[in-house]
Amino acid sequence: xxxxxxxxxxxxxxxxxxxxxxxxxxxxxxxxxxxxxxxxxxxxxxxxxxxxxxxxxxxxxxxxxxxxxxxxxxxxxxxxxxxxxxxxxxxxxxxxxxxxxxxxxxxxxxxxxxxxxxxxxxxxxxxxxxxxxxxxxxxxxxxxxxxxxxxxxxxxxxxxxxxxxxxxxxxxxxxxxxxxxxxxxxxxxxxxxxxxxxxxxx
Amino acid sequence: xxxxxxxxxxxxxxxxxxxxxxxxxxxxxxxxxxxxxxxxxxxxxxxxxxxxxxxxxxxxxxxxxxxxxxxxxxxxxxxxxxxxxxxxxxxxxxxxxxxxxxxxxxxxxxxxxxxxxxxxxxxxxxxxxxxxxxxxxxxxxxxxxxxxxxxxxxxxxxxxxxxxxxxxxxxxxxxxxxxxxxxxxxxx
Numbered sequence: 433x434x435x436x437x438x439x440x441x442x443x444x445x446x447x448x449x450x451x452x453x454x455x456x457x458x459x460x461x462x463x464x465x466x467x468x469x470x471x472x473x474x475x476x477x478x479x480x481x482x483x484x485x486x487x488x489x490x491x492x493x494x495x496x497x498x499x500x501x502x503x504x505x506x507x508x509x510x511x512x513x514x515x516x517x518x519x520x521x522x523x524x525x526x527x528x529x530x531x532x533x534x535x536x537x538x539x540x541x542x543x544x545x546x547x548x549x550x551x552x553x554x555x556x557x558x559x560x561x562x563x564x565x566x567x568x569x570x571x572x573x574x575x576x577x578x579x580x581x582x583x584x585x586x587x588x589x590x591x592x593x594x595x596x597x598x599x600x601x602x603x604x605x606x607x608x609x610x611x612x613x614x615x616x617x618x619x620x621x622x623x624x625x626x627x628x629x630x631x632x633x634x
Numbered sequence: 635x636x637x638x639x640x641x642x643x644x645x646x647x648x649x650x651x652x653x654x655x656x657x658x659x660x661x662x663x664x665x666x667x668x669x670x671x672x673x674x675x676x677x678x679x680x681x682x683x684x685x686x687x688x689x690x691x692x693x694x695x696x697x698x699x700x701x702x703x704x705x706x707x708x709x710x711x712x713x714x715x716x717x718x719x720x721x722x723x724x725x726x727x728x729x730x731x732x733x734x735x736x737x738x739x740x741x742x743x744x745x746x747x748x749x750x751x752x753x754x755x756x757x758x759x760x761x762x763x764x765x766x767x768x769x770x771x772x773x774x775x776x777x778x779x780x781x782x783x784x785x786x787x788x789x790x791x792x793x794x795x796x797x798x799x800x801x802x803x804x805x806x807x808x809x810x811x812x813x814x815x816x817x818x819x820x821x822x
Contacts, residue, residue, distance in 0.1 A: 518685070521687050527694055530690065
């Protein structure tokens with residue numbers, strides 16, 4: 433696990449705090465130590481993303497830590513994913529690129545707010561960790577997970593799906609370029625096969 | 635109680651390089667009525683998102699002052715964003731809620747502030763540096779100074795009369811509003 437981030441604004445209560453992690457070890461996916469989040473982060477640096485809004489998700493925890501540890505990235509923990517859509521728009525008005533990290537359930541929270549991106553042509557990359565699909569233990573995750581990609585397409589996003597770690601670099605790179613070269617809305621779905629199913633050990 | 639048009643007009647006098655994000659509905663009309671300006675990012679939708687647009691802009695441009703002007707209905711829909719802003723503590727962001735305790739755009743139904751839900755107390759609980767209510771037009775000059783130089787995040791609940799005023803409709807094309815704003819912000 434990446435080291436505790438001291439600069440994070442809410443580190444005392446975040447999922448990065450060691451005691452919190454210990455209490456919630458069932459939230460840690462099996463593949464968290466693999467390096468694909470680093471490939472995403474490298475593209476964030478390459479395309480100069482300066483604001484990252486997120487609602488924490490176990491599958492995003494390493495990427496969140498990398499972003500929080502970067503003094504050039506403003507990490508913004510959101511109370512609901514739709515706040516992130518406004519953040520992206522404001523950042524773009526001020527000349528900064530922004531990305532959003534969320535779980536598939538969060539996509540449903542954003543639908544009306546997504547119209548802001550499409551209506552004004554704000555470039556945006558959304559990285560979505562999937563729940564409710566391959567190997568899902570919790571059936572309550574399935575209804576939203578099953579429609580996440582369709583919802584994104586209907587909301588005006590180009591969607592790309594990643595099922596294996598070796599495809600992350602190429603697809604995230606292409607997605608970032610399309611979003612910011614043409615002010616397009618791009619969503620990248622990180623499948624449950626990639627992340628590993630949530631582990632329920634107790 | 636304040637006359638909303640008079641209050642917003644006085645608030646934006648000598649606005650200089652202030653960046654203004656008005657929320658959908660009456661706030662957008664009030665800001666347009668005070669005088670069209672390329673550094674207004676008029677919203678015609680995205681209800682609940684106005685304060686967060688202000689946050690993204692304030693973080694991107696710490697060298698500039700950002701004023702969100704919006705209604706109580708929009709602010710209530712985005713209450714969580716007050717917590718989000720409280721975490722980031724942007725010094726250059728002020729939110730002015732034009733609070734008439736009603737949903738003016740849809741037939742003047744009562745909002746939660748009508749029942750006494752207190753946006754000022756919520757903002758303070760969310761770690762805003764300053765939050766207060768105003769209801770007298772004589773207080774506008776002090777508030778204007780606060781917008782331009784006060785230590786943020788700031789939230790002001792401006793108690794306005796619950797009256798219908800004529801609509802003043804600015805640009806509606808989102809791409810045009812965005813492009814005009816960005817060009818003005820980046821012009822020397």
